[in-house]
Amino acid sequence: MNKILILNGAQPYGFATGKLNAALAERARDRLTAMGHNVRLTTVAEGYAVEAEVENHRWADTVILQFPVNWMGVPWSFKKYMDEVYTAGMDGRLTAGDGRGPEAPKKNYGMGGTLTGTRYMVSATFNAPAEAFDDPAEPFFEGLSMDDLLRPVHLSAKFFGMSPLPSFGAFDVMKNPEIESDLARFDAHLRQTFAEADHVAA
Numbered sequence: 001m002n003k004i005l006i007l008n009g010a011q012p013y014g015f016a017t018g019k020l021n022a023a024l025a026e027r028a029r030d031r032l033t034a035m036g037h038n039v040r041l042t043t044v045a046e047g048y049a050v051e052a053e054v055e056n057h058r059w060a061d062t063v064i065l066q067f068p069v070n071w072m073g074v075p076w077s078f079k080k081y082m083d084e085v086y087t088a089g090m091d092g093r094l095t096a097g098d099g100r101g102p103e104a105p106k107k108n109y110g111m112g113g114t115l116t117g118t119r120y121m122v123s124a125t126f127n128a129p130a131e132a133f134d135d136p137a138e139p140f141f142e143g144l145s146m147d148d149l150l151r152p153v154h155l156s157a158k159f160f161g162m163s164p165l166p167s168f169g170a171f172d173v174m175k176n177p178e179i180e181s182d183l184a185r186f187d188a189h190l191r192q193t194f195a196e197a198d199h200v201a202a
Contacts, residue, residue: 009078113161
């Protein structure tokens, strides 16, 4: 059994109310609970207690980061959550400084994380179609993958010592949504990812 923290980082707007991200976060909670895992869900836009969230990260074996990609990154309210919670955790609970020591002050930056036994999974929704990624002929992303675009999110997790599970993406959700297909893919992704994660942890 895993202890899983799900963070719904959606920021509601009039044109994008966050229903899909809420559905994915709640679906992950329900599916993973049914699989026997202990799950906590924080909906960032509804408010949170910084100290409780630091402890949630310390409690969790796995953290799922669920969010829509806004202007090539996380929504502002989710970034605020990260700034507040992760900064509070720099007192040694989530990281022991930035990884550098007096014997080598220029080396090992970012390697002081204390969550080395914790895994994380990115699950993001995009207005961009899947075909915009991984294709050097596409002029905007120029061959970048979803994970390339979200490299800062991955580096933030690495800073705290967490290791990645395979990412999930739902694409073209504004102009050409295929919600039922996305939900079915998400279910399959959860089954495969957490079955494999449990096997590795065993």
